[in-house]
Amino acid sequence: MSYYHIKNLEQYFKHYNKSIREPRKFWGKIAEENFTWYQTWEKVMEFNMAEADIKWFLGAKVNIVKNCIDRHLSKRGSKTAIIFEPNDPSEEAQHITYNELHQRVCKMANVLREQGIKKGDRVCIYLPMIPELAITVLACARIGAIHSVVFAGFSASAVASRIDDSQCKMVITSDGAYRGNKSIELKSIVDEAIEKCPSVEKVLVAKRTHINITMKEGRDIWLQPLVDAASDNNVAEIMDAEDPLFILYTSGSTGKPKGMVHTTAGYMVQTAYSFKNVFNYEENDIHWCTADIGWITGHSYILYGPLLNGATTVIFEGVPSYPDFSRFWEVIEKHGVTQFYTAPTAIRALAKESLEYVQPYPLSSLKVIGSVGEPINEEAWHWYNDHVGGKRCPLVDTWWQTETGSIMISPLAFVTPTKPTYASLPLPGIQPVLMDEKRNEIEGNQVTGSLCIKFPWPSIARTIWGDHQRYKETYFSTFPGKYFTGDGALRDEVGYYRITGRVDDVIIVSGHNLGTAPIEDAINEHPAVAESAIVGFPHDIKGNALYGYIILKEIGETRDKNNVAKEINQLISDQIGPIAKLDKIQFVSGLPKTRSGKIMRRILRKIAEGDFSNFGDTTTLLNPEIVDEIKNGRV
Numbered sequence: 270m271s272y273y274h275i276k277n278l279e280q281y282f283k284h285y286n287k288s289i290r291e292p293r294k295f296w297g298k299i300a301e302e303n304f305t306w307y308q309t310w311e312k313v314m315e316f317n318m319a320e321a322d323i324k325w326f327l328g329a330k331v332n333i334v335k336n337c338i339d340r341h342l343s344k345r346g347s348k349t350a351i352i353f354e355p356n357d358p359s360e361e362a363q364h365i366t367y368n369e370l371h372q373r374v375c376k377m378a379n380v381l382r383e384q385g386i387k388k389g390d391r392v393c394i395y396l397p398m399i400p401e402l403a404i405t406v407l408a409c410a411r412i413g414a415i416h417s418v419v420f421a422g423f424s425a426s427a428v429a430s431r432i433d434d435s436q437c438k439m440v441i442t443s444d445g446a447y448r449g450n451k452s453i454e455l456k457s458i459v460d461e462a463i464e465k466c467p468s469v470e471k472v473l474v475a476k477r478t479h480i481n482i483t484m485k486e487g488r489d490i491w492l493q494p495l496v497d498a499a500s501d502n503n504v505a506e507i508m509d510a511e512d513p514l515f516i517l518y519t520s521g522s523t524g525k526p527k528g529m530v531h532t533t534a535g536y537m538v539q540t541a542y543s544f545k546n547v548f549n550y551e552e553n554d555i556h557w558c559t560a561d562i563g564w565i566t567g568h569s570y571i572l573y574g575p576l577l578n579g580a581t582t583v584i585f586e587g588v589p590s591y592p593d594f595s596r597f598w599e600v601i602e603k604h605g606v607t608q609f610y611t612a613p614t615a616i617r618a619l620a621k622e623s624l625e626y627v628q629p630y631p632l633s634s635l636k637v638i639g640s641v642g643e644p645i646n647e648e649a650w651h652w653y654n655d656h657v658g659g660k661r662c663p664l665v666d667t668w669w670q671t672e673t674g675s676i677m678i679s680p681l682a683f684v685t686p687t688k689p690t691y692a693s694l695p696l697p698g699i700q701p702v703l704m705d706e707k708r709n710e711i712e713g714n715q716v717t718g719s720l721c722i723k724f725p726w727p728s729i730a731r732t733i734w735g736d737h738q739r740y741k742e743t744y745f746s747t748f749p750g751k752y753f754t755g756d757g758a759l760r761d762e763v764g765y766y767r768i769t770g771r772v773d774d775v776i777i778v779s780g781h782n783l784g785t786a787p788i789e790d791a792i793n794e795h796p797a798v799a800e801s802a803i804v805g806f807p808h809d810i811k812g813n814a815l816y817g818y819i820i821l822k823e824i825g826e827t828r829d830k831n832n833v834a835k836e837i838n839q840l841i842s843d844q845i846g847p848i849a850k851l852d853k854i855q856f857v858s859g860l861p862k863t864r865s866g867k868i869m870r871r872i873l874r875k876i877a878e879g880d881f882s883n884f885g886d887t888t889t890l891l892n893p894e895i896v897d898e899i900k901n902g903r904v
């Protein structure tokens with residue numbers, strides 16, 4: 270029996286049970302049957318949770334890019350690997366076949382080697398969503414250089430701290446980037462960043478916007494002439510299973526960003542496996558994940574997961590609102606997209622607009638739609654399900670993290686019955702548990718607690734770059750012997766999981782634990798509300814009280830805000846209980862968000878508390894200007 274593809278619910282439970290009883294046999298068989306290895310492992314896994322020391326496929330030798338590209342060439346050489354959809358819809362899309370991808374990655378790999386990059390060196394990639402981004406990532410992996418992709422929306426100081434932390438030898442960037450009707454001068458951001466980064470020896474520059482930039486003699490080199498001159502004959506590096514594949518920075522609740530280190534074989538096996546099953550991938554599918562490759566979602570489900578399965582994956586340079594709010598639907602029709610994977614924040618933004626943007630598009634090519642990155646509220650779930658999925662495509666609400674490497678809890682399309690706002694069941698190999706404040710495991714169903722994982726899985730990050738102690742403390746010390754996710758979750762009567770939000774977002778009001786997500790769900794059901802965020806603030810009697818920041822829809826402008834506030838509290842009262850009513854409501858025009866769309870609650874909390882002294886690092890905000898507005902409008 271093969272474990273690679275789960276076809277029905279009965280099989281899911283069978284595979285799941287096997288994966289728990291005999292994890293080594295389960296993953297060993299998947300690894301053996303679905304990948305090519307220079308040499309197989311001596312041991313499937315070894316771990317010590319107390320030391321946060323986890324290893325998979327010990328002793329195996331492999332190259333992930335050989336698995337992503339080379340092994341497909343005999344059967345799928347002329348199949349499209351990457352569809353590049355440019356920002357400007359009038360610019361022609363590109364179709365890159367597996368053969369062409371192979372050639373371009375080999376050339377790029379040779380360029381990197383010629384420029385002095387060796388196995389183990391760190392390369393910072395700061396590029397827009399253009400083919401060169403995929404190609405340079407794969408070229409690094411091919412030669413064993415550790416890629417550190419930094420989202421090309423981060424500011425110079427954020428880039429600098431990331432380059433410096435992992436001592437990157439090289440930066441790969443472009444002259445500029447297009448984003449909707451804006452363009453961004455990426456190279457000048459890099460110039461500013463690396464003033465403070467002595468580790469950087471060379472900067473390779475791709476041409477995209479053709480603006481004038483300054484090239485520093487001896488350091489900066491145009492990429493294309495190097496590629497043109499390079500040979501397409503490249504021998505891949507033989508990597509050890511546990512050699513680092515990449516570093517990806519994620520922000521912690523405190524301190525500087527954490528450089529999560531992922532290693533080669535475990536990441537390869539599990540991203541491929543989860544891609545296949547969550548999206549029910551079949552040979553001729555066209556997969557489109559709208560994330561940026563600068564985030565883990567892009568790493569695992571634009572690049573590695575799809576390519577490992579020999580799939581066709583879409584790389585989209587633009588934004589959902591350009592040239593107008595129908596762009597996503599336009600692109601789905603244009604390329605016959607079968608799997609569409611996006612974030613609740615995008616869904617909510619689109620749901621705010623007129624239905625006329627989506628209704629004219631039949632979207633009949635779609636088979637599966639997915640959500641990732643934050644809890645998807647009930648209203649957004651239904652809008653997505655009804656207007657995009659046409660009530661016929663399973664909506665997979667996928668819970669996972671930068672640290673987990675691949676999807677952990679999610680419906681498997683056409684296998685697991687979906688339930689709105691529920692990430693549902695763990696994938697095989699994943700053992701979630703809920704913990705109470707006394708650090709005991711909570712048994713049974715219809716319970717809530719802190720979400721931990723009690724057994725290692727292949728794609729877990731192995732450490733924080735340069736700071737294993739922090740890795741241990743952040744993830745393995747709160748609940749000894751378990752990996753702590755930082756999220757809270759609820760397990761319903763049938764064992765389905767619903768992620769209720771970060772545990773640090775749980776607010777205790779008069780001794781009652783309240784998750785922010787369900788309250789925000791209730792608020793968002795008000796017809797005038799576009800989006801909301803609630804935080805706790807200290808209260809004399811209740812301990813904490815709730816402060817709501819609320820964005821109204823355009824039509825809400827004409828409403829009496831006092832009435833809306835009353836109606837909102839009535840809704841909360843009806844759905845959750847009077848205990849969850851908001852003490853204070855502030856109407857705002859926007860919320861402080863990170864580039865990946867997450868609300869920076871830390872700032873909202875401080876404002877609610879009336880503490881304007883230190884907002885911490887706001888460099889990762891998409892809209893820093895909103896902070897002053899909110900501060901001035903505090904109620």
Ligand code: WTA
Pocket residue numbers: 519564565566640641642643644645666667668669670671672692754755756768770771865
């Ligand atoms: C949240 C993104 C609810 C969660 C892949 C997690 C989610 C954090 C979901 C990780 C989901 C992600 N439902 N919450 N389906 N997916 N989250 O590292 O709080 O950018 O801990 O990884 O996003 O965010 P990260």
